[in-house]
Amino acid sequence: MRDLLTLIKQRQSSRCAFDPDRPVPKKALEDILEAACWAPTAHNMQNFEIVVVDDKKLLEKIREIHFPVSETFIQENYLQLSFSEEELKRKKTGVLSTMFPKSWLHPGLIAEHSSLNETDQPFLERHHQLLSCPLMVFLLYDPKRRAPGSDGDFLGVMSLGCVLENMWLMAASLAIGFHVVSALSGSSPEAELKRILHIPNHLSLAIAFRLGYPLASTSYLRVRRDIDNVTHHNGF
Ligand SMILES: Cc1cc2nc3c(=O)[nH]c(=O)nc-3n(C[C@H](O)[C@H](O)[C@H](O)COP(=O)(O)O)c2cc1C
Numbered sequence: 001m002r003d004l005l006t007l008i009k010q011r012q013s014s015r016c017a018f019d020p021d022r023p024v025p026k027k028a029l030e031d032i033l034e035a036a037c038w039a040p041t042a043h044n045m046q047n048f049e050i051v052v053v054d055d056k057k058l059l060e061k062i063r064e065i066h067f068p069v070s071e072t073f074i075q076e077n078y079l080q081l082s083f084s085e086e087e088l089k090r091k092k093t094g095v096l097s098t099m100f101p102k103s104w105l106h107p108g109l110i111a112e113h114s115s116l117n118e119t120d121q122p123f124l125e126r127h128h129q130l131l132s133c134p135l136m137v138f139l140l141y142d143p144k145r146r147a148p149g150s151d152g153d154f155l156g157v158m159s160l161g162c163v164l165e166n167m168w169l170m171a172a173s174l175a176i177g178f179h180v181v182s183a184l185s186g187s188s189p190e191a192e193l194k195r196i197l198h199i200p201n202h203l204s205l206a207i208a209f210r211l212g213y214p215l216a217s218t219s220y221l222r223v224r225r226d227i228d229n230v231t232h233h234n235g236f
Contacts, residue, residue: 007169007172007173008169010172011168011169011172011178012172012218012220012222013178013179013180013218014177014178014179014214014218015099015130015179015218015220016130016177016214016215016216016217016218017129017130017131017132017133017214017215017216018132018133018134018177018179018210018211018212018213018214018215019134019212019213019214019215020056020059020132020133020134020212021134022134022212022213023054023134023135024054024134024135024176024211024212028171028174028176029052029135029211031170031174032137032167032170032171032174032176032211033050033052033167034170035166035167035169035170036048036050036139036163036166036167038166039159039162039163039165039166040159040162041147041156041159041162041163042147042150042155042156042158042159043147043148043155045145045146045147045156045159046145047141047142047143047145047146047147047153047156047159047160048139048140048141048142048159048160048163048206049140049142049203050137050138050139050140051137051138051140051197051199052135052136052137052138053135053136053137053138053197054134054135058196058197059133059134059135059136061196062131062136062184062193062196063128063131063132065184065189065192065193065196066188066189066192067183067184067186067188067189068186068188069104069183070186074104077100077104078104078105078106080093080094080095081094081095081096081097081100081105082094082095082096082097083096083097085221088221088223089221089223091223092223092224092225092226092229093223093225096220096221100123101123102123131181131210132215133179133210133211133212134211134212135210135211135212136181136208136209136210136211137167137208137209137211138193138197138199138205138207138208139160139163139164139167139205139206139207139208139209140199140203140204140205140206141156141157141160141203141204141205141206142202142203143156143202143204144202147159157206160206160207164180164206164207164209167209168209171211176211176212176213177210177211177212177213177214177218178209178210178211179209179210180207180208180209181208181209181210182207182208184205184208185205185206185207185208190204190205193205193208
């Protein structure tokens with residue numbers, strides 16, 4: 001049990017380029033996909049499909065997809081940022097501002113059409129570089145397999161989180177880097193992605209992630225709220 005908790009705590013986001021020429025071993029990929037299949041889903045609906053992409057040309061096309069940044073994202077993101085490690089340690093939630101380009105750090109200074117402005121070009125290049133990997137996985141939501149009686153299929157959506165976490169933990173146990181790229185789930189990037197991968201219309205992209213072996217250190221300050229701050233015994 002200790003080992004499981006250790007693995008849960010070690011699982012992390014690897015936000016760096018992965019070696020595009022070092023493939024994820026076939027057996028490792030099978031284990032990750034099997035972990036997905038054995039995830040708990042509401043009513044055992046298994047409301048998902050998975051697309052695995054390791055074709056270099058397709059991966060490059062996916063890396064080229066443009067994802068516009070919404071004003072809502074910039075404003076809500078700003079509220080969750082810490083501008084120093086000390087601030088993050090104190091707050092224990094959110095992320096460091098260094099993860100984002102400068103123009104996203106001032107909610108009043110949103111570039112025209114909410115896209116990145118030219119001062120963020122190095123970020124864009126870094127980002128394109130960062131998305132390098134030998135393999136991407138797309139977890140698709142199938143609303144036809146909805147959880148019975150669940151408003152807005154809330155239970156179905158929760159189930160997809162379980163699928164994601166199972167795959168993430170399996171990858172962590174195999175020392176394979178894992179990076180969620182939720183920007184691809186926006187409506188215009190998703191449409192482009194569906195076109196590239198011939199994904200049927202009724203399915204939507206729940207989450208995309210990259211897998212591979214990191215080319216740089218992936219360690220960074222990770223924080224969590226304390227158990228006592230999160231839990232409420234015998235009432236709120
Ligand atoms: C549904 C979901 C979407 C996420 N989207 C992104 C993303 O687009 N980019 C990213 O770098 N991390 C993304 N993450 C990772 C979280 O930012 C990360 O899990 C959190 O900051 C805690 O860090 P850790 O994974 O290293 O523990 C996402 C995680 C989840 C569960």
